[in-house]
Amino acid sequence: MVHLPLQMSGFLLSCLGWLGIIIATATNDWVIMCKYGLNTCKKMDELGAKGPWAECVISTGLYHCVSLTQILDLPAYIQTTRALMITGSIFGLPAVGMLLMSMPCISLGNDPLSSKNKRTVVGGVLIIIVALCGLVSTVWFPIGAHQEQGLMSFGFSLYTGWVGTILCLLGGAILPSGASATNHAKSAHV
Numbered sequence: 001m002v003h004l005p006l007q008m009s010g011f012l013l014s015c016l017g018w019l020g021i022i023i024a025t026a027t028n029d030w031v032i033m034c035k036y037g038l039n040t041c042k043k044m045d046e047l048g049a050k051g052p053w054a055e056c057v058i059s060t061g062l063y064h065c066v067s068l069t070q071i072l073d074l075p076a077y078i079q080t081t082r083a084l085m086i087t088g089s090i091f092g093l094p095a096v097g098m099l100l101m102s103m104p105c106i107s108l109g110n111d112p113l114s115s116k117n118k119r120t121v122v123g124g125v126l127i128i129i130v131a132l133c134g135l136v137s138t139v140w141f142p143i144g145a146h147q148e149q150g151l152m153s154f155g156f157s158l159y160t161g162w163v164g165t166i167l168c169l170l171g172g173a174i175l176p177s178g179a180s181a182t183n184h185a186k187s188a189h190v
Helices: 003-026 038-044 076-101 113-148 156-189
Strands: 031-033 047-050 054-058 063-067 151-154
Touching: 003 076, 003 113, 003 156, 031 113, 076 113, 113 156
Parallel strands: none
Antiparallel strands: 031 047, 031 151, 047 054, 054 063
């Protein structure tokens, strides 16, 4: 039962990372934009936030967003970020389902251990794909925004995406190692 703590920690890290990717996908505070210096923008109330779905104006009493609906007019970095973040969010559902069904505490009839280990590996690979989608998106978006308008700082959505990506990478790396530890332990006893 050495693999149980590894599998549980990999599952929890993967779920938390996937949740972070979903939150980053759904929110719009990826980057904070300003045409002037930080102090000037704060005095003039001209801070702006940008995400894959909307551009927002932030002031003391106002938070107004304008949706980015003209898909063909959007820059490539916004279109790619949207596609990758949605792909990562969607791939997370079967990954978490596979990982849940591969837990030692869940029995699916006379399910052999080898099929649970295969589900663990497939779920881990899917979680790593989710992490790679999040990694490319959260790195490329601020670079593209900076080249387009001038970047002032990162927003909480971008930080959430980075944390979600790191947690998914850790969880996805832990899961196959827990499955292989089970295979090696069983083969040594046979």
